[in-house]
Amino acid sequence: MDDWPDAKIRNNADWYIRKHAMDPESWRYTRLADHHPEVVSHFGLQSGELLIVTSYISDSSWYALTTRRIVGTHDGSDIDLAATDISDDRFGNFKGYGDAQTEVM
Numbered sequence: 001m002d003d004w005p006d007a008k009i010r011n012n013a014d015w016y017i018r019k020h021a022m023d024p025e026s027w028r029y030t031r032l033a034d035h036h037p038e039v040v041s042h043f044g045l046q047s048g049e050l051l052i053v054t055s056y057i058s059d060s061s062w063y064a065l066t067t068r069r070i071v072g073t074h075d076g077s078d079i080d081l082a083a084t085d086i087s088d089d090r091f092g093n094f095k096g097y098g099d100a101q102t103e104v105m
Helices: 006-020
Strands: 051-058 061-066 069-074 077-082
Touching: 006 051
Parallel strands: none
Antiparallel strands: 051 061, 061 069, 069 077
């Protein structure tokens, strides 16, 4: 992935998300375009790095997925992780459906 151009990564990710997600334009906190200025002001993009997704709830709860990394803040903890370092995911019941508790990972 290191040799992929950022524009290609963003275009492929955007296509994939829009193909598999339901009505992303109606999402309350998450944006695929017209990214939250509050998020962008919290960190600096590296040269050539592009935003894919941003989400903003408050100054203590936000994230950005870029063409190179995931950055954000949750419960006072800052996150800055290279996309290539992600080896596993666990979505759980992140929307809190039913009686199951929403889990922070």
